[in-house]
Each structure stands twice: as C-alpha cells, then as structure tokens.
Amino acid sequence: MKILKSILGIIIFLIILVFVMLKLGDFVIPEWNDEWLNTSTVKNFYDLDKNSIDVFAVGSSHIIKGFSSLELYKNYGISAYGLGTEQQSLMNSYAWVKESLKTQNEKVVLLEAHMLFEETPEPQNRKGMDNMKLSFNKIECAYYDSIQRNSFENFASLIFPVLRFHSRWNEVLAGENENTVQPVNYRGYSLSNEVCGNQDYVTLDESVTSEREFFWDYEKLLVKFINYCKNNNLNLIIYKSPDMDWDMERYNAVKRVADANDIPYIDFNLESLSKEIDFLYAADCELLNHLNIYGAQKVTNYLGKYIKEHYDIPDRRNDPNYDYLDEQLEQYEYAVENAKLVNIFEPAQYIEALKSNNFTVVYVKNNLINDGSANFSQMIDKLGFDINKVNKPNYYAIVEGGKIIAEEGSDAPLKIDTKIDDGKNLKINTEEASIFFQGSERSNKHQGFDIMIYNNKTDNVVESGYINFENGITTMGR
C-alpha cells in the first residue's frame, strides 16, 4: 500500500512536471513570423471550426507558396486548408494528416512531393513540429525523426521544446516575439508577387526511365501514409508543383509507388500538364523556385478542377456556415489585386488598375511637361483630371474608388493637410512633390505625376509610383 502510494505520488508529480515543461516550451518557442508563415499556419489550423475542411494539403514551402485554399473556394466552393511548413518532412506531413482527423473529416488529402527525396534540416523541422500539440501523433513523428537523425536529444526536445529554445528566455522577456509583424496568412497560403524572369526551366525529360532513391526510409513511410489514408477513407493525391529541381528520376519513383498503390499522381512538370495550365516559369515563379500568385492560381485551379471531377466534394459557397470564407476570400482578393498591381508595367493597364474601387490614389504633379500634343491630353483624359488644373505649376488630386474627391491646380505652391480612409493623416506639398502619409514620405519625387496607392480594404500602401509624359509618350515606373 505504501509503495502504491509512493508510485501514485511520483506519477502525479511527473504529470505536473510534463505540464510545466510544455508550458515553459510555449513561453520560449520562437514565432517564425516570416513569409513562410510556419507558426501562424499551425496555430490557425488548431483554430479551424470542427469538421470545416474538405481538402487538406500538406508538404513543404511548395504548399505555402503554391497552394491557395481560397482560390479553391472562390472557383469551386471547396473548403480547404494548406498545412505547409518549411521543408516539411514526410513523417511530419503524415503526422499532420493524422492530427487533422482529430478535428476534421476531410475527404481529400494533397501531398506535395518535393520532400520525398530531401532531408529536412533540424531547424526547419522544428518549424513544422514545435507548435503541434503534444499527442501520440507528435510522439510518433518525433520518434521517426529522431531515428532518422540518430539523436535521442532531438526526440526529447521535439516533445519538450523548452529543451531546445530555453536559451531564448532573455529575448522573450525583452518582448522579441511581439515585435515582428507577420505577413497575412490565407489559410496556409503565403502570397508572393515576385516574378523571377528565369528562362532556364524545362519540363521533364520523359525519355529517362531510371529512378532516384527516396530519402532514408521514405518509400516505406509513403506506403504507410497511403495505407493510413485508405484505411481512413481519405482520398490521397500526390502532386508536384512546377519545380526547377525536380527531375524525371524522381517522377518515375513517385509514379511507381503511386501506381502500385492506386493513388493519383499529378506532376505539373510534365510537358503536357505544363502546357495545359499555360505555365510559364519566368512569369509564374518567384526567385527561389516557388510559385508566385500567378503560378499558384494556375496550379490550384487545376487541382480544384481535378478534385471536383473525381470526388464528391460539396460546394460551400452558399452554405451560411461558411460565410467566414467569403470574408476571408474578400481580403484575399484585395491582396491579390495589390499583388498584381505591382507587376503591371504597361501605362494604360496601370491607369486602369488605379481606378479600382478599393484604392485611394494620391497624385502630385512634379515638373510635368505639357507639350500641347493630343497624346498628353489623352493621358490626362484617361486619368480623368481637369487639364486646366493640371496645366497650373502646382497640382494634386486624390482619387478614391476611381472617383476624384479632391483636385486642385494653382500658381502658388499648395500645402494640403487632410485625412483619407476614415482619418489617416495625409500631407501634400506640391512645391516639393511630397506625399507624406502616416508618418512616412511616400512620393518617389520623380518627374511627372508622383503617386501613392493606398488600399482601403487591406489598409496598406500598395506602392508608390509615377506616371510621366516624355517625348510624346506616356511612361510609368515605381
């Protein structure tokens, strides 16, 4: 009896200790608040309403930058979530799928194949695991990971992150975690508008028949993953984003396993599929071999179409329970609009884009030369300005949702102190071609019309640019 009491005491103490260690971990785990969204993607996943997703995507950065859940909702009414983390290991993807079934009942699982042949570095692995709640799934994942790394310390610190991050205690006390601003997370998607312009990408050489070996024990683990999905009535789709580093040997290996297990494998690096989605690496990818918004839309929409055609996934667009997705989509579309604006280099297109309902555009004239030509008048006409006012030495205009709400031309310098978008301070000084907004100078002070574009919906300055007229031609820049 005394021994039993002793053992009970030890067990109670150990339970308290585990709880304290987990809480200390929460205290010191870093917030990875960069474009890869690791922390918020995981935290947002746990905040999802129960049984609210139908498609669940897992994988590496190719999910973060290449799979846009809200694009699926917009075009197919699919409620999806992308749980991509940096260089997410296969065991981690597997664990996340298992973890998802605790709160969700998705019908389709998408696995991005990039990491099937790669080792996940320890720091990146932590980004996918540290915020996973302690569970048997996490313990199993940590176990696999530690076997692969042959490190027991790694296992212990994956379960108790305080062992790994305790040295950050003084940074946390100094409030470092709170100081960083995280980019917006659109259900696991990180929007990028960077265009790489790289012309080196080629689709797969389909004459190659050899295979590359999967990393470590991943082939067995992939089969285990597939079987788990089958046993839980999950329709697994393996897919591969357009990727400069992918090759036919990897394709062959994945294809063999997929075929052997009767699993669809969609590879966007195949010439036929690349053509079908009209993929252009130079325009659809950012510098670091990831899809930008244009590429993500192409890939995601193809996946959406495939899912709709092959599986019975309900359309949630008219379901009042999913109204929040409409709100998220609205914000997403504003962000897409912002993102796409900065990739316009054609003046006529740019002028049209500035007329968006969501923008407030501030113009200040800076040494703009009217050569008296019809082209100049045309440009002013397109902008909707009063040419008489524009012809004055000092000029400014504020255009909101395509409508001019303030416009003034004067011989004397103009100094305007006003507010836009419900009280945000704006100061204009035509003499210095200055647009001073929210404490910062936003004018490039370039010859022509200096412009600040502010999005009223996303509450941010999208960009500062200019429209100029030179030698009879309208030009633009930023």
Place this chain on the structure above:
Amino acid sequence: MILTSCIYLTFLAVLLLMYYIFPKKIQWFLLLLFSLAFIVFSTSNISVYFYIAFVVLTSYIGSNLIGKAKSKKNKKTIQFITVVIMVLQLVILKYINLIGTSTVNIINIFGANLNWNMLEIIVPLGISFYTLIAIGYVIDVGRENVIPQKNIFKHTLFVLYFPQLTSGPFTRYPEMEKELYEKHTFKLENICLGFQRLLWGIFKKLVISERLAVVANTIFDNYTEYSGLGIVVGAVAFAIQLYTDFSGCMDIVLGTSQTLGVKLPENFNTPFFSRSIPEFWRRWHITLGAWFRDYLYFPLGGSRKGTIRTYINLMIIFLVSGIWHGTAWTFLIWGALNGIYSCLDRIINKNLAPILDRLRRFLGINKERNLYKFWQMLVTFALTCFAFIYFRAETVIQANSMVKNLFKINISVGNIGLSVSDLIIAILGIILLFIISVLKQKYDIRKEISKQHIIIRYAIWIILISSILIFGYYGIGYDASNFLYQKF
C-alpha cells in the same frame, strides 16, 4: 555519457525501473550491466575498453594472488608488482607525452637538438579515478584489511560502478561491499532525496558553473588585456566555477547512487568556509585527500618521522596531487603552492603558536569572534584563488603574467563575456548557493524539505527543474562543457 544529459537521465530511469522491479538478488548484476553499458555509451573506442579491462583484471588477479600468498613477504611483493603495473599504465597513458617533452627539453638545454613526437594516446575517461580506487583496494588487500573479492563480476562492479566511474568519489572496498552487493528495497525517500540532490547538482553545473566558465574563459583566454581587479574577478570566477562544477558533479553522482540505495562517501563540505588551507583540504575533494593520506602520506611516514620529513612528505603529497590533476607544469606549481601553504600553516600554528597568541593578545584580537573567523576565511579563499590561477592557466608563462598583472592597480574589470541578464542569473545562483551552504552548517536541508507539506515540496521541485530548464547552459545556443574533473 554526459551526466547532465537527457540520455543519462533516461538511462537512470530505465535502470531504476529494472532495479526495483526485478528480483533483488540480481540488483548488483544490473548495476554491473549498466556500468558496462555506461562505458559503451560514453565511448566506442575499443582501446579504452582494453585499458579498463586491464585495470580490472590486474587488480582482480593481483588481489586474489595476495589473498592466496602464504607469507607476508610474498603478499608485499605481489602487492608491489600489481600496484606498479597499474601505476605504469596510468603514467604511460596520461603522462608519457609530458615526460617525453620535458626530458627532451632538459636534454636540449645541453646543446642537443632532439624532438619529441607527441604520441596520440586516447586517455580513457576517469582513468585516474578507477585506477586509484583499484590501487587502494590492492593495497588494502595487501594490508589484510580486506578479503579479496573472488567473484570477478562483483570485483568489476566495485571498480567500475558507473556513478563514480568518471569523477569519483574514491571509494574503499569495505564500505562499498555492503552497499553494492546487498539487496535494496524501494524507498520513496531515497528516490526523492536522490533526485533532489541530482537536480541540485545539475543546477550548480548548468546554471552557475557554466556561466562563470564564460567569465573565467574570457579573462584567462585574453589575460594580457586584464590587470588588477580583472584578474581577481577571473580567479574568483574560476574558483567558484570549479567548485560548482565539481561539487555539482558529486551531487549528481551521490544523488544517482542514493536513488539506487547505494551510499557513497561525501567529497565536499563547504570548502570555501575553511579558515585555513589544511582545513580547506579536509573539505575539498575529501576522498582524494583521504586516499593520498592513507596510501601515500602514511606510508611515507606522515608526521611521525620528524619535522623536516613531515614537510617533505606534505610537499610530496601536494606535488603528486598536482600532477594527478593534469599533465602540465601548471598543475605541479599549483600542487607546490598548496604544499607550501600547508607547510607554512604548520609552521605558524605549531612552531610559532605561542608568539602568535601573544601577538593576538597584544593587538586585542579575539580568535572566537566572527569577524576574525571571517577574516581567516577570506585569507584562505584568497590564497586558494591565487593558486587556482596556476590550475586554470594554460601555461606557466600565462600564470606568471597574470600574477604579475594581479598586483597592478586597476579597479576596472573590463569585459567579462556575460550579458547583464546572464550575470544577474549567475549572481542570484551564487547567492542561493551561499544561503544553502550557510543553512547546511546548521540543518540537514534535504531532510527539512522532506518534512514540508507536499505542495511546498512539489513547488520546490518544480521551481528547481524550471530554473534548470530555462536558465541552464545546455543544448543548442550554449556550448556547455563536460565536467572539469572528468579530464583528470
């Protein structure tokens, strides 16, 4: 295997489960298996296994031959040969390069141009500890204080018992025979007190010692940039670093052993509260001091062969102790300094005692006053720290330079390598250590804690563990070193 690592704690947890679940009669055998596993986990070098096996077999065969020898002369001869073999192994493995380079350097003074090619010898972890334990055992058998252990497995366990394997304490067979081979019943008190001590040891090592190591390393590695107070801070930081490191290690060792129900001898008794150097040596690394006393000092004649021989013997003990600590001249000088301190103390307190008493009376100094005691402690601490400059310095030239700069007047400490927050943690840790050390003089703190309400006990445990987890120097982001005494 690092004693502060997760692997070690898991290793211990597994052993404890098996130790108390399996039949008691195999407990000693489990200890042996885990001791061997500890060695395997610590090193994969086959030659190390060979060296360890050599010590175990030599002491086993030697002690049993002594046991079987009929005459005293034969016993002494076998004892002598066995001890010499083990000492030779130790000397070859640890000191061959020092002896070689020193010999070559001396010869080169006379015009030769010799070169000593450093031999790449892997010195097994803790060799100085288990070899001395085995030597002590063989001498005890030779003295007929001990009946040799005939069971080679039990003998192996005595020599290689894993908690003490790498850093001591130096155990004696008569006290360990009962502890190691008898059956131990599960007692929650042993588990609690054992882990409590183990955690306190980890706290001392990871929270205090490793921070002070940064200070000591910064100052000693850039010693030319420091003088006056900077050197004082470096020496004091190192003294406390070494104490918290070694005594922390001993807390882990003794705590581990206590969870197994095996009592090991204490190795420290708040040495910085000593009021003289001889007292310091009775409170610092107690079992090493006792080993040298019983197996070297007394055989040399101790203090029974006249004043001069006593001083010579004292110097021999401290010089051997110095060289035992490390294969460098700095350790020899450190030992010599402590020998000189001890001789001077003996001269002052024995030969000059009447004069001193008269002087105190003349100056009106009361020996029993706390202020006087504190002064004595301060002087002892200062002398110890001074000697530790030689202990920590890489070369004699460095130590001499630091000593020279020590006496330059400079009250600026300079860069100590720690951030303000880390310095605050280090200071708070030292204050806590000081308070506990003071309380230890009057109370058995661990017993007192065990009498408290369960919520208070749990809170103390949780705070201690949390402090280690958050403030400890371990894992990525910190470069926690191994225990200093494991090098010796």
